[in-house]
Structures are given as structure tokens and as C-alpha cells.
Amino acid sequence: MSDGITKIKEEFDKKVAEIKALMKNPQQDTGLLSNSVDFRDKNLIYSNSDGVFTSSKDKIENYPAKGYPYKRGVKLSFSADGTTELEVEAGGGDDLYGICTDIDEFTGMATVVPITNNFTGYLTFKKNGNGVNPGDKLHFNAQGELEKNGGNDKSVNAIALSKVHKLTEELSIVLASVFGNRALKGN
Structure with a gap:
């Protein structure tokens, strides 16, 4: 049974890695999806x-x-x-x-x-x-x-x-x- 769970976990991680390459996450891609509060032109x-x-x-x-x-x-x-x-x-x-x-x-x-x-x-x-x-x-x-x-x-x-x-x-x-x-x- 643990082999089945391990296999499902590996497939899940593989799918998550494929999806992460296509999606942007505000926690990981903060420079892309943030509202900047620095001293640049607003x-x-x-x-x-x-x-x-x-x-x-x-x-x-x-x-x-x-x-x-x-x-x-x-x-x-x-x-x-x-x-x-x-x-x-x-x-x-x-x-x-x-x-x-x-x-x-x-x-x-x-x-x-x-x-x-x-x-x-x-x-x-x-x-x-x-x-x-x-x-x-x-x-x-x-x-x-x-x-x-x-x-x-x-x-x-x-x-x-x-x-x-x-x-x-x-x-x-x-x-x-x-x-x-x-x-x-x-x-």
C-alpha cells in the first residue's frame, strides 16, 4: 500500500512541477505581481x-x-x-x-x-x-x-x-x- 501512495505522491509532484512552470505565484514571483512601494515614478x-x-x-x-x-x-x-x-x-x-x-x-x-x-x-x-x-x-x-x-x-x-x-x-x-x-x- 505504501508503494501506491508513493507512486501517487510522485505523480502529484510531477503534475505540480508542470503546472508551476505555467503559473505565476504572488509569493514566489513577488517582483512580477507586486504593487511596488519604492521611490520610482508612480x-x-x-x-x-x-x-x-x-x-x-x-x-x-x-x-x-x-x-x-x-x-x-x-x-x-x-x-x-x-x-x-x-x-x-x-x-x-x-x-x-x-x-x-x-x-x-x-x-x-x-x-x-x-x-x-x-x-x-x-x-x-x-x-x-x-x-x-x-x-x-x-x-x-x-x-x-x-x-x-x-x-x-x-x-x-x-x-x-x-x-x-x-x-x-x-x-x-x-x-x-x-x-x-x-x-x-x-x-
């Missing part, structure tokens, strides 16, 4: 959030959001209750600070890529997006939406990489490349 999860492309050198910042400036140009403002905490709200033009790439609805924090960084992703476009083609010059209006550059006095903040996609009657998006703080004047 914002790696933001590197390509929501279909955007940024550089590893870009500084991504978090601010409390006023309103819902998701996928829009944002400007800095002070909170309405009189505290000196900076917030971001939809905006553009000369007050443009950056682009809101994500909002955490639970905490109300907006993830912002400053306008000094290069950025590529889908952004909110002004209602009527007819006539926008890839390669057209765009700028952020006062509501933080992209619009086609029409006048000579407006600076160019982005280049369209696609046609405008209409999601609803009120919402359109465009794939655009924002080229940092090197805004061009007109034409």
Missing part, C-alpha cells in the same frame, strides 16, 4: 491614458477640476470658495495652460498635460467640424475646444491628423497633434 499608469501619446519626459500634473474639461484645453483658476488652491477649467486662447486628458470622477482631479509638452490624441472639437482635413491648423477657443484657424491674429496650437468625427449633435472629436509652446502666428 505616474506610469498615465503615460498613455485614454488613447494619447506623450513622451516619458513630459510632466503630467493633477489639479482639482472646475466643471468637466475632459479632452479640452484648460486654464488655471482659483477656487470659488476663496481658498488659494489652483483649479483647472475649460479655456483657451491666451490663458491656455494645458490639455485635460483624464478626470477621476470620484476625487474630481483632472490629469493635465501642460501646453509646453508635445501631445497627440483625440480632443473635443467645436460643434461644426465640416471642412477640417488632416494637416489643417487648429487653435483652442475660449471654451477649450479646438477650432479651425480662420484669422491671421490667432495662434496655431495644433495640427489636425484626421477629419472631425461627430459623436452626438453637441460633441465632435478630432485626432490632433499639439506641438508644445511653440505656437505659430496665423496662416
Whole structure:
């Protein structure tokens, strides 16, 4: 009888060894399956959030959001209750600070890529997006939406990489490349 038990034990150990080669265990493979608490960059999860492309050198910042400036140009403002905490709200033009790439609805924090960084992703476009083609010059209006550059006095903040996609009657998006703080004047 002990030979039968020994044989079963050997078969069991052999099967366990085969399965261990295929599975990862949090106790044995801690480097692979752990939540690191060391002094490395904790914002790696933001590197390509929501279909955007940024550089590893870009500084991504978090601010409390006023309103819902998701996928829009944002400007800095002070909170309405009189505290000196900076917030971001939809905006553009000369007050443009950056682009809101994500909002955490639970905490109300907006993830912002400053306008000094290069950025590529889908952004909110002004209602009527007819006539926008890839390669057209765009700028952020006062509501933080992209619009086609029409006048000579407006600076160019982005280049369209696609046609405008209409999601609803009120919402359109465009794939655009924002080229940092090197805004061009007109034409």
C-alpha cells in the first residue's frame, strides 16, 4: 500500500512541477505581481491614458477640476470658495495652460498635460467640424475646444491628423497633434 501512495505522491509532484512552470505565484514571483512601494515614478499608469501619446519626459500634473474639461484645453483658476488652491477649467486662447486628458470622477482631479509638452490624441472639437482635413491648423477657443484657424491674429496650437468625427449633435472629436509652446502666428 505504501508503494501506491508513493507512486501517487510522485505523480502529484510531477503534475505540480508542470503546472508551476505555467503559473505565476504572488509569493514566489513577488517582483512580477507586486504593487511596488519604492521611490520610482508612480505616474506610469498615465503615460498613455485614454488613447494619447506623450513622451516619458513630459510632466503630467493633477489639479482639482472646475466643471468637466475632459479632452479640452484648460486654464488655471482659483477656487470659488476663496481658498488659494489652483483649479483647472475649460479655456483657451491666451490663458491656455494645458490639455485635460483624464478626470477621476470620484476625487474630481483632472490629469493635465501642460501646453509646453508635445501631445497627440483625440480632443473635443467645436460643434461644426465640416471642412477640417488632416494637416489643417487648429487653435483652442475660449471654451477649450479646438477650432479651425480662420484669422491671421490667432495662434496655431495644433495640427489636425484626421477629419472631425461627430459623436452626438453637441460633441465632435478630432485626432490632433499639439506641438508644445511653440505656437505659430496665423496662416
